[in-house]
Amino acid sequence: MSGNIKVVPLAAESFGVRSMCTYVETPDLKILLDAGVSLGPNRFGFPPHLREYEALAECRKKISEAAEKAEVVTLSHYHFDHYTPSFTDWCYNWSSADVAKQIYEGKTVLIKNHRAMINFSQRRRGWLFQKTVGKHAERLEIADSRTFEFGNTRLKFSDPVFHGSENSALGWVLMTTIEYIDERVLFAPDVQGPMCNSTLEMISAEAPQLVIMGGPPLYLTGFRVMDKDMQLGMQNLEKIVGKIPTTILEHHLLRDKQWRELCQPILDTALKTGHTVVTAAEFAGEENKLLEAKRKQLFETEPPNSDFNKWTKLPPSEKKMVRPPISYSSFP
Secondary structure: OOOOOEEOOOHHHOOOEEEEOEEEEEOOOOOOOOOOOOOOOOOOOOOOHHHHHHHHHHHHHHHHHHHOOOOOOOEEEOOOOOOOOOOOOOOOEEEHHHHHHHHHOOOEEEEEOOOOOOHHHHHHHHHHHHHHHHOOOEEEEEEOOOOOOOOOOEEEEEEEEEEOOOOOOOOOOOOOEEEEEOOOEEEEEEOOOOOOOHHHHHHHOOOEEEEEEOOHHHEEOOOEEEHHHHHHHHHHHHHHHHHOOOEEEEHOOOOOOOOHHHOOOHHHHHHHOOEEEHHHHOOOOOOOOOOOHHHHHHHOOOOOOHHHHHHHOOOOOHHOOOOOOOOOOOOO
């Protein structure tokens, strides 16, 4: 986006991984939003493909490089594709104590409250984060419903909103507005459309010029997400692209390789209003790599080598401790 707020997507489904990690810079502040990245354990009966591990390592490298510059790191909720845990897991999160320390050490870390508006699994993860990674932060602050000022830059965190539909078992997340004078960027991870009208009202009230939006999980329709909730998410997304000049549309939505066809009414609305809808990769000037959505196809057209296949057959506990046999000499 033009102006004083620089937005750099680092990891997302359009880069071949699960994430919404974004680097944002204003004249006052360098911010790393949701510094996590993961791979989906199983899709179409297949584990992650070798190319997904290459993307995972590359995105982790970009996150680590951005962390070197960042002064503030945020954490919207405790899912592993949105923060980096302190345990070793090269299989799905490309994480370790050293990787996590490098990201959060010496930073102002603004986090979702793990004691309120949170489900059980995330409460435990949040407690562990504060006991492990959090101790490396220069300043660790609960961010829920709070605003932080750094010169002319304001970081405004929302009240906790539902992770998807109302009363979702997946819990709550924080949205973040980065404001510099009269410019606003809104980071809305995992709101899934949004699937909740109150979340839509909050987004509209912020009136950002750019929104980074987690779209509906179309691949879960009728399976884990009710049709009516999915329809509401799509309807609200259409309202958003009609109001906001630029939307970076990402995350759960892009786990379906037909997402663009299914979103055609939304894209048509943006076109009619002169607004822009792009993926994170497209915003960065790159081609989309929807690797998880194409996982079955990848295994059919690009069978992994014997070394990689041997690694995939290791016991799960051992596989997390051993890096996959890919070329990662330049990766962290």
